[in-house]
Amino acid sequence: MFEEVATSKEGEQIINVGPQHPATHGVLHLIITLNGETIVNLEPNLGYIHRSIEKMCESLSYRQFIYTTSRMDYLAAHINNHACALTVEKAMQIEIPERAEVIRILVSELTRIASHELWWGAMAMDLGALSPFFYAFREREVITDIMEETCGARLTMNYMVPGGVMADIHPNFVKRVKDFIIQFKSRIDEYDQLVTGNIIFQNRMKNVGILSKEDAISYGTTGPTARGSGVSCDIRKIYPYSIYGKLQFDEVLETAGDSFARYLVRVKEMKQSISIIEQLIDNIPEGDFQAKTKAVLKLPKGEFYQRVETPRGELGVYIVSEGGTTPYRIKFRSPGFSNLSALNHMIKGHKIGDLVAVMGTLDLVIPDIDR
């Protein structure tokens, strides 16, 4: 593969983009063939951050393997945990208390906002605007503080367990989330003021990295990447899991398919998440936060699959069980991997300066791509 890549035609130049030190986090190596400043071909080179999570899971019990998935998509640890917990519950047919369901959705949507916040800041920073990063982190800090108080960790929470959640919400949770909603609603307008309307930003984003609807489907892209191209693919809407079926929210769709459309989808999704939180925060039912489960979980023999909507797209958890206490095989269908595969198609013919504008809107989290 490398020989093929390394032999260039006349006038073409090959450059390597990306850090290669294994101790840095989120290492993505791109081999780019350039003609002048125009990108002819782009090949992602994965494997720098492979931790063989899927293989590790095979030796862990159904309670233990959930914590490793926090380390996949570390910006949406709750939602990864949720997917695993749902798969185990589906296999064992465990009924979840209503309170646990509501808490799960609340923290998941908070995570979604936090993840989009970080993406928004990092993306604007990639394009040369430094201050949005601090604005984004100001709001994200409030969410991580809420998470720290309720779940005990800021990033790798491990809060969802098969049967419910690990602990009841902190007494301050409802009040702090309500404060956050009021604060966030005024501040999301600041984002538009600061970045969305900015002429330099718009010129760099519009008509860059166009992904047509057909290509979005054929590359298997999901999440905001596909919804920016007009593909309806929100798992919360089309295959509702947990209590998403009972909630009122819109699936955000844009049809342009360029970087700016994907940007708009994510910013609008934050507003949708806030509306979901608003619907639930006053209606947390009383009751248990965890269903009674056996100390040792044994899944029946068979294959189980569950998918959820993470901030980056569709995450699938596939468990093959032989009836024991550990899975025979686990496969995660990560959203980032398929989204990254569309990058070569989107970037061909563009200038190298547009690379960050396109890569930024894919919202790549490398540990999620390379498990």
Add this chain to the structure above:
Amino acid sequence: MSFLKTYITEVYGAVKSLLTGMKLTGYYFTHPKEIITEEYPDNRLTLKMADRFRGEVVMKHDDNNEHACTGCSACELACPNGTIKIINKFEINAEGKKKKAIDAFVYHLELCTMCNLCIEACPTDAIKMAQTFEHSVYDRRLLTKQLNLPGSKIREGVE
């Protein structure tokens, strides 16, 4: 003429969009009270971590240097990383019967991922998460800790 008009409108729109952003930056520049930066480590004395913050596993001891760990190894089994190792011994009690008790509760902080599964698994509520977070040391052997204090013994009545 229309070309000139479009050109001027575009330039006006562009300058306006830049100024809108600058206005916001200017607002926060002149209102430093809205800044929420925490100046760690200067605020170390007043910094309070959340009650549930998972810093490291510690064993609860009361004033009489007694703990509630029976040495059942539930935490050792629950741990995904092999962080906990319990070494048991047999004590002969007053009635002359052999009784299992912990000799050492060995905890490898360097392997721990703070997943809270051991605390969930403990049937006697003997261990808990401490809110410490400054764990760095110069020698990694210092990260392997014995959680039961020297001379401590199991509390009466804990089975």
